[in-house]
Amino acid sequence: MTVIGFLIPVSLFLGGLGLAAFIWSLRADQYIDLEGDQHRALFGEHDDHPAGEGASKQD
């Protein structure tokens, strides 16, 4: 059962990674327009500013 001593930290680390990613996405304002984002996923143009920073002008 010593393998547990190894597996528990690994699983906690992976879970923590997920939590950190969630907190990052929350701070990056990715949840402020869920309704719009579900449509944007289908646009032909590439949207490289998923946060609230705007579709920049294509120069």
Next chain:
Amino acid sequence: MPLDRSPAEPIELLLPTLKCGGCIAGVERALCAVEGVRAARVNLSNKRVRVDPEAGGADIDQLIAALARAGHEARPLAAGLPRQVGRDPEGRDLLLRLGVAGFAAMNVMLLSISVWSGAEAATRDLLHWVSALIALPAMAFSGLPFFRSAASALAARRLNMDVPISLAILLSGISSLIETVGQGAHAYFDAGIMLIFFLLIGRYLDHRTRAVAGSAAAELSQLAARSAVEIRPDGTRHSVATETLRQGMRLAVAPGERVPADGLVLAGRSDLDRSLVTGESLPEPIAPGAAIHAGMMNLTGPLEMRVTAVGDGTLLADIARLVEAAERGRGRLDRLADIAARVYAPGVHVIAIAAFAGWLWASGDAGTALGIATAVLIITCPCALGLAVPTVHTMASARLFRSGIFLKDGAELERLAQIDTVAFDKTGTLTDGAPLLRSAPERDAPAWPLAAALARASTHPLAQAIAKAAEERGVAPAPVEDVSEHPGCGVLGRFDGAEIRLGRPDWVTDGEESGDGVFLSISGAAPARFTFSDTLRPDVPETVTALAAMDLKLCLLSGDAAASVADAAGRAGIAHWQARLHPGDKLALLDQMRDQGQKVLMVGDGLNDGPALAAAHASMSPAAAVDVAKAAAGLVFTGKQLGAVGLALRVARAARRRTLECFAIAAVYNAIAIPLAVSGQVTPLIAAAAMSGSSILVVLNALRLRNVA
């Protein structure tokens, strides 16, 4: 945050007509094409677009014009509205706690599965210790909203749902820690943290519903920016904000504008549309000396007025006082969740304490007794109430939102479900304000071409109704010369040397006749007569039939004259009507109905409906209504269809049914689970499975609301 931050302030615009995802790209492309725009980003959830201009770049009018060319309506954000409500710090805080609880629940659950599948002795203790290490800090952090709410309820010597919730969380933490230290088998870390996870989902949904609906309603009520034109003593004219108006100021009111303040007419003749203020549908001619009120629409001629009252002395302030008084008198609502909580919270506490005392007496072991009491609290924890009610409200308000109906809060939905009577206002609610020709001379009568020619020259709504009717009948206007409009009277012209007049009966006949409608005379000969009625909203009869089929009593309460109210009621199919009601009369009628035990839904749009809307059990108002009405109403609907009223009632009733079903599910579940828990049969595994199972069941049940048609 971007490094190349724009030097200019971002501009926010409202996009009230934005509907589909496809419009997002159109709006952003149109805005990005404007010179001086760095970036534009649409937020579909709250129907706004944020534009980042370059320094000294595009201004707000340019942007609105560009959007108009692309076919999108845009409005500037009124002053005083919170900017970027989408950022919503409270919602973000709840999401963060939800994320932490979710993380902890998943990991603790993983560890717990190892325990349940047979880990023993040192391994089990290790797993328990790791669980404690994850769960206890997460409980402290994520449970904070519940602890706070419970503490404030207890400080006020009340019991709310959060008291048993907090107790269950605390007890599960403490008793599991004791169990872990004592190397026991029954730790409830997983159940405790999962409880928080589920309940936080409910809390977050509840918050989102209120935030979205609240901001939509707030925007609707502040669309018009207001200013007035002051005439200074030296004769010059200046635009001033209505807040700065003072008693005695001279103001100019152009045709097509609303009267900015209460006052007296000094000069000019015109017709006033008073429908939003008094509910009268037909315009009233006015002359110098007449008293006019803020909110009335000047139709035909320019007016000069003196402001006689501002602030407390105005009609608006009188109405606002009535609204306030009516709101105080409005019956308190016993919310379903509150009723359930009142029975539930003490019941759960009594059972848990009894289980603790019973086991302490029977086994003499405080640890076992505490474990059993914890199991009781966890298994009875009000997931159905904490999760079902917010889910139902979220689904219901999303369903209404899709049809352009904004719900201010969940309580209004519960009020709406109890309605047994619907009271309509007439002008602007049943009718859409434009008059409709009811009777007129024959199609071939010589009056028609003349009337058509004169009517085209005026912006008066009755004249426009005649012009429209002439077009529909295919009447070609006669070549009338010297057409001139006499505001407050009618239109004058010359045809074949004869003077012809179209207008008020007493003006056309030089005082020989009076009454309703519009007369047309040729050189003083016997006049032709046109009469009018209101145009009903397109789906009024169907809506009335549908509402009657829902066993609702209907009535029409109007400030308009008896004849036109009777006519509108007849066409709509409403048997009970009352006319010539002042705002206070409507309020008194509603109070009377309430005293008779009726639960009334008031639907109205005018200033005169404000008090009645506030006093009614539930209330709705169209988006075109005056601010006072929209502020007083619990729901606001957009669009021309009155069917919104029927839809709102159906959704509210379905929501009530779903909520009660969820309570029933919870009751059955508790009836099975409580005896098991009290008798000590519930292991942590059963507690976790039962809690998730019942939560998922109530949520699935609530989701069925999507399909209400």
